[in-house]
Amino acid sequence: xxxxxxxxxxxxxxxxxxGEQPTDWKPVQGIGQGVQEIRIQETSGAFRVIYxxxxxxxxxxxxxxxxxxxxTAQSDIELARDRFKAMIKRRTT
Numbered sequence: 894x895x896x897x898x899x900x901x902x903x904x905x906x907x908x909x910x911x912g913e914q915p916t917d918w919k920p921v922q923g924i925g926q927g928v929q930e931i932r933i934q935e936t937s938g939a940f941r942v943i944y945x946x947x948x949x950x951x952x953x954x955x956x957x958x959x960x961x962x963x964x965t966a967q968s969d970i971e972l973a974r975d976r977f978k979a980m981i982k983r984r985t986t
Contacts, residue, residue: 894957898933898940902957905931905942909952923970925977928955941965943973945980953980 894902905915917932927947933940939960945953956973 894940894959895937897935897937901933901935902931902940902942905933906952906954909946924974925981928973928977945977955980
Protein backbone atom coordinates (compact mmCIF):
# COMPACT_ATOMS: atom_id res chain seq x y z
CA UNK A 894 0.00 0.00 0.00
CA UNK A 895 1.39 3.39 -0.92
CA UNK A 896 1.63 6.38 1.43
CA UNK A 897 -1.65 8.05 0.41
CA UNK A 898 -3.98 5.14 1.32
CA UNK A 899 -1.89 4.28 4.41
CA UNK A 900 -2.35 7.82 5.70
CA UNK A 901 -6.09 7.69 5.00
CA UNK A 902 -6.44 4.31 6.74
CA UNK A 903 -4.45 5.54 9.72
CA UNK A 904 -6.62 8.63 10.07
CA UNK A 905 -9.84 6.58 9.85
CA UNK A 906 -8.56 4.15 12.50
CA UNK A 907 -7.64 7.12 14.69
CA UNK A 908 -11.24 8.33 14.45
CA UNK A 909 -12.38 4.92 15.69
CA UNK A 910 -9.97 5.05 18.62
CA UNK A 911 -11.42 8.44 19.55
CA GLY A 912 -14.94 6.97 19.59
CA GLU A 913 -16.01 8.49 16.27
CA GLN A 914 -17.14 6.84 13.04
CA PRO A 915 -14.95 6.65 9.94
CA THR A 916 -16.08 8.85 7.08
CA ASP A 917 -16.94 5.93 4.74
CA TRP A 918 -17.73 2.57 6.28
CA LYS A 919 -20.25 -0.25 6.20
CA PRO A 920 -20.98 -3.44 8.14
CA VAL A 921 -19.61 -6.66 6.67
CA GLN A 922 -21.70 -9.82 6.73
CA GLY A 923 -20.38 -13.35 6.97
CA ILE A 924 -17.18 -12.73 8.94
CA GLY A 925 -18.31 -12.18 12.51
CA GLN A 926 -20.45 -10.08 14.80
CA GLY A 927 -19.54 -6.40 14.74
CA VAL A 928 -17.20 -6.61 11.75
CA GLN A 929 -17.12 -3.49 9.59
CA GLU A 930 -15.03 -2.13 6.77
CA ILE A 931 -13.55 1.26 6.07
CA ARG A 932 -13.74 2.15 2.39
CA ILE A 933 -10.88 4.24 1.04
CA GLN A 934 -10.83 5.64 -2.47
CA GLU A 935 -7.54 7.24 -3.51
CA THR A 936 -5.91 8.07 -6.83
CA SER A 937 -3.97 4.79 -6.55
CA GLY A 938 -7.17 2.73 -6.22
CA ALA A 939 -9.81 1.42 -3.82
CA PHE A 940 -8.75 -0.05 -0.49
CA ARG A 941 -10.54 -1.73 2.39
CA VAL A 942 -9.76 -2.07 6.09
CA ILE A 943 -11.80 -4.82 7.74
CA TYR A 944 -11.97 -4.33 11.50
CA UNK A 945 -13.83 -4.93 14.76
CA UNK A 946 -14.31 -2.02 17.17
CA UNK A 947 -16.82 -3.49 19.60
CA UNK A 948 -14.35 -4.19 22.41
CA UNK A 949 -13.19 -1.51 24.84
CA UNK A 950 -9.53 -2.47 24.83
CA UNK A 951 -8.76 -2.20 21.12
CA UNK A 952 -9.74 -1.78 17.51
CA UNK A 953 -8.83 -5.10 15.89
CA UNK A 954 -7.76 -4.78 12.25
CA UNK A 955 -8.45 -8.13 10.58
CA UNK A 956 -7.36 -7.43 7.02
CA UNK A 957 -6.29 -4.58 4.73
CA UNK A 958 -6.29 -4.95 0.96
CA UNK A 959 -6.68 -3.21 -2.36
CA UNK A 960 -9.89 -3.94 -4.22
CA UNK A 961 -9.39 -4.99 -7.81
CA UNK A 962 -13.04 -5.74 -8.67
CA UNK A 963 -16.51 -4.63 -7.61
CA UNK A 964 -17.02 -7.72 -5.43
CA THR A 965 -14.71 -8.54 -2.53
CA ALA A 966 -12.68 -11.65 -3.28
CA GLN A 967 -13.67 -14.76 -1.35
CA SER A 968 -10.05 -15.22 -0.27
CA ASP A 969 -10.12 -11.79 1.43
CA ILE A 970 -13.35 -12.67 3.24
CA GLU A 971 -12.00 -16.05 4.37
CA LEU A 972 -8.75 -14.51 5.63
CA ALA A 973 -10.67 -11.91 7.66
CA ARG A 974 -13.00 -14.64 9.00
CA ASP A 975 -10.04 -16.79 10.11
CA ARG A 976 -8.41 -13.81 11.81
CA PHE A 977 -11.70 -12.91 13.53
CA LYS A 978 -11.99 -16.45 14.91
CA ALA A 979 -8.37 -16.36 16.12
CA MET A 980 -8.92 -12.98 17.78
CA ILE A 981 -12.04 -14.20 19.59
CA LYS A 982 -10.23 -17.35 20.73
CA ARG A 983 -7.25 -15.32 21.99
CA ARG A 984 -9.56 -12.98 23.93
CA THR A 985 -11.38 -15.84 25.67
CA THR A 986 -8.38 -17.95 26.71
